[in-house]
Amino acid sequence: MFEALLLVILVVFLFLQSWRATLIPLLAVPVSLIGTFILFPVFGFSINTLSLFGLVLAIGLVVDDAIVVVEAVERHIEEGLAPKDATIKAMQEVSGPVVAIALILAAVFIPTVFIPGITGRLYQQFAVTIAISVLISAFNALTLSPALSALLLRPRQEARGPLALFFGGFNRMFNRATNRYVAICRACIRKTALSMGFLALVALGVGGFGKILPGTFIPEEDQGYMYINVQLPNAASLQRTDAVCQQIEEILAKTPGVQYYTTVCGFSMLSWVQNTYNAFFFCHA
Numbered sequence: 001m002f003e004a005l006l007l008v009i010l011v012v013f014l015f016l017q018s019w020r021a022t023l024i025p026l027l028a029v030p031v032s033l034i035g036t037f038i039l040f041p042v043f044g045f046s047i048n049t050l051s052l053f054g055l056v057l058a059i060g061l062v063v064d065d066a067i068v069v070v071e072a073v074e075r076h077i078e079e080g081l082a083p084k085d086a087t088i089k090a091m092q093e094v095s096g097p098v099v100a101i102a103l104i105l106a107a108v109f110i111p112t113v114f115i116p117g118i119t120g121r122l123y124q125q126f127a128v129t130i131a132i133s134v135l136i137s138a139f140n141a142l143t144l145s146p147a148l149s150a151l152l153l154r155p156r157q158e159a160r161g162p163l164a165l166f167f168g169g170f171n172r173m174f175n176r177a178t179n180r181y182v183a184i185c186r187a188c189i190r191k192t193a194l195s196m197g198f199l200a201l202v203a204l205g206v207g208g209f210g211k212i213l214p215g216t217f218i219p220e221e222d223q224g225y226m227y228i229n230v231q232l233p234n235a236a237s238l239q240r241t242d243a244v245c246q247q248i249e250e251i252l253a254k255t256p257g258v259q260y261y262t263t264v265c266g267f268s269m270l271s272w273v274q275n276t277y278n279a280f281f282f283c284h285a
Helices: 002-016 019-043 049-078 083-114 117-142 144-152 162-190 192-212 238-253
Strands: 225-231 260-267 274-284
Touching (some): 002 019, 002 049, 019 049, 019 117, 049 117, 049 144, 083 117, 117 144, 162 192, 225 238, 238 260, 238 274
Antiparallel strands (some): 225 274, 260 274
């Protein structure tokens, strides 16, 4: 999460090229994440790998709305308006797009809630976490970001020193790439039939590969083994734990797909504590 936040800071500062403008989107990140944590008990979620994974991905999404607001305000400031007046005019222009962005992103992730079975359970926390954080970021973009823009933004001054040289080179390179991209898009628009034919070929290719490639529930990164943790009531004897492990071994021996297994009595893989009422199995498919 810290690495993702650091990358977001660098990218935002690289393109906005102002610490004042960079500060506003970055303040939206903790507000959105903390707001998401507040709603976890309502949905019965906990802080686990899936929910944290969703928050890591959401870091790059929650800054988008604030960046839209900041850029719109800066454009009006460059045209000569005061920060407060520029903020009011900018929000009249971008409020609708900000709401539309949030609703579209939420509409992408919310349907995964209705996936049945264990697959749905795996994706539910991940998807709902991102959807909640995106909706909160849109609320921030309509309230917190305009207020900060009116207070913090000032007419941009030319940078000096090595930073100015770096920004100048980056802007020239980015402008060239933008002009080339616009030229390609203009050519595609002029040759509409060719562009639509290419999109049709891509769609057919996606459908063809979807039928050819095999589908699996677990990705190929799976190593083919699993751990089984055994926990008996506290103070249970080692002999009682061993008797339970023998019953589990009989079940594993009859389970298709299990090639071999190893039993360790008196140790817990979850707590890494040696005691008499814990055991664990190492099973390989």
